[in-house]
Amino acid sequence: MTLLALKGVESGYGPMQVLWGIDLAVNAGETVILLGANSAGKTTLLRTIIGLLPCTGGTITFDGEPVGALPPDQRIRRGIAFMSELGVFPGLTIEENIRLGGYFLSAAEVRRRSARLYDLFPALAGKRRDLASSLSGGQRKMLGIAKVLVSEPKLLLMDEPSSGLAPVFVKQVVDVLKTAITGGMTLLIAEQNVAFLPLADRGYLIDGGRVRLSGTRAELEASDAVHEAYFGL
Ligand code: ATP
Numbered sequence: 001m002t003l004l005a006l007k008g009v010e011s012g013y014g015p016m017q018v019l020w021g022i023d024l025a026v027n028a029g030e031t032v033i034l035l036g037a038n039s040a041g042k043t044t045l046l047r048t049i050i051g052l053l054p055c056t057g058g059t060i061t062f063d064g065e066p067v068g069a070l071p072p073d074q075r076i077r078r079g080i081a082f083m084s085e086l087g088v089f090p091g092l093t094i095e096e097n098i099r100l101g102g103y104f105l106s107a108a109e110v111r112r113r114s115a116r117l118y119d120l121f122p123a124l125a126g127k128r129r130d131l132a133s134s135l136s137g138g139q140r141k142m143l144g145i146a147k148v149l150v151s152e153p154k155l156l157l158m159d160e161p162s163s164g165l166a167p168v169f170v171k172q173v174v175d176v177l178k179t180a181i182t183g184g185m186t187l188l189i190a191e192q193n194v195a196f197l198p199l200a201d202r203g204y205l206i207d208g209g210r211v212r213l214s215g216t217r218a219e220l221e222a223s224d225a226v227h228e229a230y231f232g233l
Contacts, residue, residue, distance in 0.1 A: 003028045010057030011048040018044045019209045034190040035230045036206035042190035046157045050082040051075050079154030087144025090133035101147035117146045138169030155186045162193040
């Protein structure tokens with residue numbers, strides 16, 4: 001089943017158009033990766049899907065309904081979550097950050113879901129009342145993921161989850177995502193780090209705000225264009 005479908009999507013920053021007619025689909029249960037060099041338009045695409053940037057052309061359909069004109073909070077309520085590179089509020093505690101991620105849920109429901117999340121992120125469990133600013137870079141990223149997972153989104157958009165992380169933490173993030181994917185999570189990830197490629201079922205190579213090619217993970221791995229943009233070869 002197609003969960004997210006983009007047809008001819010255009011977007012940008014005021015008069016500066018960045019995306020030019022993007023066609024893209026994510027099926028329920030799939031992990032799809034967005035590849036592309038710096039400034040290709042990956043972040044712009046994710047921000048347009050969640051509604052932080054206006055969709056100035058084309059259509060965005062989620063779960064069978066057009067969402068391209070809805071404000072971000074209504075897209076979040078329909079089940080789309082966005083994890084930006086920044087992710088967490090350093091001046092709030094771990095618990096408060098997670099509660100914010102589930103702001104539209106009852107306190108009891110947040111507690112129930114938090115208990116499951118602390119099982120998945122044991123490093124956070126003992127630090128519930130500590131400020132997020134006291135966490136290491138890797139732990140902050142884990143908190144950023146916990147904060148979006150608490151809403152149990154139908155689709156999780158992730159912008160460069162590896163950014164600023166040492167390789168050992170990148171591996172931890174990949175392992176946590178693997179667990180979430182096994183649990184049925186649908187993911188659209190913009191990533192430059194090759195460690196994330198094995199998670200993907202399919203992917204798109206974005207170049208100059210356009211889809212240059214799309215295919216299965218194996219097709220992308222075999223593509224010269226992907227090697228050029230992704231592996232820097
Ligand atoms: P990166 O890996 O560097 O984040 P990206 O593929 O995510 O790359 P985008 O951040 O989407 O690329 O940038 C696409 C284009 O939009 C670039 O030309 C960039 O300069 C421009 N751009 C990004 N953010 C803004 C902004 N806030 N205002 C104006 N232009 C922007």
